[in-house]
Amino acid sequence: MTSRFAPGTFSPAPGRGRLPRMLLMQARTEFTLTLRNGEQLLLTMLIPLGLLVGLTLLDVVPVGQPRIDHVTPRILALAVMSTAFTGQAIALGFDRRYGVLKRLAATALPRWSLVAARMLSVLGVVIVQLMVLGAVAAALGWRPDPAGLAPAGLLLLAGTAAFGALGVLLGGTLRAEVVLALANTVWLLLLVAGGIVLSVETLPGPLAVLAAALPSGALAEGLTAALVNGAGSWGALAVLLAWATAAGLLAARTLRLS
Amino acid sequence: MTVPPVDGLVDGPSDATADTAVQVRGLIRSFGTTRAVDGLDLDVHCREVLALLGPNGAGKTTTVEVCEGFLRPDAGTVRVLGRDPATESRALRPRVGVMPQGGGAYPGVRAAEMLGLVAACAARPLPVDWLLDVLGLTAVSRVPYKRLSGGQQQRLALACALVGRPELVFLDEPTAGMDPQARRLVWDLVRALRADGVSVLFTTHLMDEAEALADQVVIIDRGRVLAAGSPAELTTGGAEQQLRFGARPGLDLSRLVAALPENCLVSEPQPGSYLVEGGVDPQLVATVTAWCAQQGVLAEDLRIARRSLEDVFLDLTGRELRS
Numbered sequence: 257m258t259s260r261f262a263p264g265t266f267s268p269a270p271g272r273g274r275l276p277r278m279l280l281m282q283a284r285t286e287f288t289l290t291l292r293n294g295e296q297l298l299l300t301m302l303i304p305l306g307l308l309v310g311l312t313l314l315d316v317v318p319v320g321q322p323r324i325d326h327v328t329p330r331i332l333a334l335a336v337m338s339t340a341f342t343g344q345a346i347a348l349g350f351d352r353r354y355g356v357l358k359r360l361a362a363t364a365l366p367r368w369s370l371v372a373a374r375m376l377s378v379l380g381v382v383i384v385q386l387m388v389l390g391a392v393a394a395a396l397g398w399r400p401d402p403a404g405l406a407p408a409g410l411l412l413l414a415g416t417a418a419f420g421a422l423g424v425l426l427g428g429t430l431r432a433e434v435v436l437a438l439a440n441t442v443w444l445l446l447l448v449a450g451g452i453v454l455s456v457e458t459l460p461g462p463l464a465v466l467a468a469a470l471p472s473g474a475l476a477e478g479l480t481a482a483l484v485n486g487a488g489s490w491g492a493l494a495v496l497l498a499w500a501t502a503a504g505l506l507a508a509r510t511l512r513l514s
Numbered sequence: 515m516t517v518p519p520v521d522g523l524v525d526g527p528s529d530a531t532a533d534t535a536v537q538v539r540g541l542i543r544s545f546g547t548t549r550a551v552d553g554l555d556l557d558v559h560c561r562e563v564l565a566l567l568g569p570n571g572a573g574k575t576t577t578v579e580v581c582e583g584f585l586r587p588d589a590g591t592v593r594v595l596g597r598d599p600a601t602e603s604r605a606l607r608p609r610v611g612v613m614p615q616g617g618g619a620y621p622g623v624r625a626a627e628m629l630g631l632v633a634a635c636a637a638r639p640l641p642v643d644w645l646l647d648v649l650g651l652t653a654v655s656r657v658p659y660k661r662l663s664g665g666q667q668q669r670l671a672l673a674c675a676l677v678g679r680p681e682l683v684f685l686d687e688p689t690a691g692m693d694p695q696a697r698r699l700v701w702d703l704v705r706a707l708r709a710d711g712v713s714v715l716f717t718t719h720l721m722d723e724a725e726a727l728a729d730q731v732v733i734i735d736r737g738r739v740l741a742a743g744s745p746a747e748l749t750t751g752g753a754e755q756q757l758r759f760g761a762r763p764g765l766d767l768s769r770l771v772a773a774l775p776e777n778c779l780v781s782e783p784q785p786g787s788y789l790v791e792g793g794v795d796p797q798l799v800a801t802v803t804a805w806c807a808q809q810g811v812l813a814e815d816l817r818i819a820r821r822s823l824e825d826v827f828l829d830l831t832g833r834e835l836r837s
Contacts, residue, residue, distance in 0.1 A: 259702060259705060259706050259709065260702055260706075261648075261702070261703070261706035263709060263710065264710060265706060265710060266640075266676065266679065266706055266707050266710040266712055267679070267710045267711060268609075268679055268680060268681040268710075268711060268712055269637075269638045269679040270608050270609040270610075270636070270637070270638075270678060270679055270680050270681055271608055271636060271637025271638055271678075272607075272608040272635070272636070272637055273634050273635040273636050273637055273639075277634055278634055278635050281630070281631050281634040281635075282631060285620070285623065285627055285628075285631050286620070288627075289620055289622050289623060292622060293622055350621055351620055351621070353621075354618065354619060354620065354621045354659070354660070355614055355616060355617060355618030355619070356618050356619055356620050356623075357618075358584065358614050358618050359612075359614060359617070359618030359619060359632070359671075359674060360631075360632075361584070362582065362584075362607065362610075362612035362614065362618075363607060363632055363635035363636075363678070364607045364608040364635045364636065364678070365607075365635050366604065513584070
């Protein structure tokens with residue numbers, strides 16, 4: 257019997273791919289998949305955009321004047337939370353279900369890159385969100401304080417790290433359906449009562465204290481201080497970094513491949 | 515079909531001179547109170563194909579996942595290409611191709627994207643488009659993984675295992691969910707891998723697959739090895755040979771029994787179907803046909819049957835279906 261394959265077709269020639277290329281390919285694949293996923297786009301783009309326009313034009317929640325300047329930092333915090341936490345946790349939960357982590361772990365990709373590339377992809381999506389939301393906000397009259405742009409950048413990075421680590425913690429341990437339910441519930445709770453839509457000082461006493469210590473409250477208040485007043489908010493940054501470290505360490509211990 | 519030749523092996527096989535690709539000794543692995551693998555030994559020789567054959571729940575996947583470095587053994591030693599998969603996976607990953615049971619890909623990823631990603635992790639991958647074509651996936655290369663059929667997902671998983679030109683591949687149930695054509699293709703691939711010097715360990719519960727492909731078959735059940743050897747060794751052995759023939763039912767067998775050596779068994783398992791077991795040699799065949807002539811019967815469909823691997827398997831693992 258003659259083979260349909262020429263001799264030597266599968267002669268072994270193993271070797272590791274170049275690390276930067278592997279990382280970028282994984283991150284690019286996950287970035288593309290996020291932008292192609294309709295439910296993810298609803299979460300990461302359409303809801304923040306709707307709230308940005310709605311909260312600016314309609315006087316439904318108390319915010320400072322001009323409204324757009326006070327609404328935009330909160331929507332940016334929401335965008336980070338949606339992508340890095342909720343979107344990522346759900347994607348990770350289902351990726352594990354479909355065996356992709358095991359598949360990638362079986363390649364020459366180092367183990368840490370399984371998560372590092374995800375973070376890179378999340379950061380890419382956050383940057384796209386910032387550009388789109390920033391452009392729409394600017395069209396609505398948003399004028400951030402230039403002195404606050406650098407602190408805001410730091411806060412956004414720290415916020416992405418904190419929410420990203422929490423997303424990996426949730427999505428990397430539980431069953432996909434449970435992840436889906438929890439990630440959406442937590443998203444809604446933090447949106448309403450975690451200091452995002454309603455500022456921390458408008459929340460009732462104990463909830464205000466709690467919200468200020470949550471990554472949602474810290475990011476929204478920190479971004480507001482930076483972009484409205486041009487002030488650095490070291491307390492908020494410290495809260496975010498603490499969450500990022502704690503959740504990151506825990507996630508590294510609990511991440512399950514399947 | 516050909517692919518471009520490889521030029522300049524830079525970090526190719528280092529210790530391919532060792533003649534054992536996978537060595538497992540006394541492997542024990544439990545999940546909770548269930549002992550999935552219970553003192554298992556096996557050897558995959560370099561450039562050979564080993565089939566790990568067993569019913570569902572026999573411990574095949576656990577064994578393979580230990581060899582792949584995904585599970586740590588509770589006890590025993592495992593060496594893959596001379597290294598410990600639990601602690602040296604970084605060195606082993608590039609050299610070993612893995613097809614996990616049920617595949618593995620992002621639910622929304624296109625087949626070509628997934629294979630491209632896995633290919634990017636290798637230094638000298640096989641051409642992605644060529645491999646998709648070989649595996650009959652070109653037409654669905656832009657279809658999201660979750661919309662592929664089970665057989666297509668399996669073929670993509672196989673492509674991912676092979677694309678990095680590994681020295682050793684682990685294929686866990688490679689033909690599960692495949693139609694006969696795709697199964698035949700996988701068989702051809704495994705034969706081509708072997709011919710090109712790749713060592714293969716695959717699991718299956720299909721006897722014909724093990725018999726057709728494997729140099730060595732290890733039959734396991736409840737985490738233990740029941741039998742091991744080449745398909746020929748497992749299916750022959752003098753006492754296990756059989757001679758079967760058909761004739762009219764109800765023949766008196768006493769004179770045949772008297773004419774045959776003492777260790778032979780003669781029976782009529784079904785009316786009109788006769789079975790002689792034990793030491794089948796030319797003399798025995800002559801004795802049987804002479805007896806038929808005396809009885810005035812024409813022996814129909816006279817054949818010397820080896821036990822099939824299926825017989826061996828069922829004898830060892832029991833004939834009842836298990837949940």
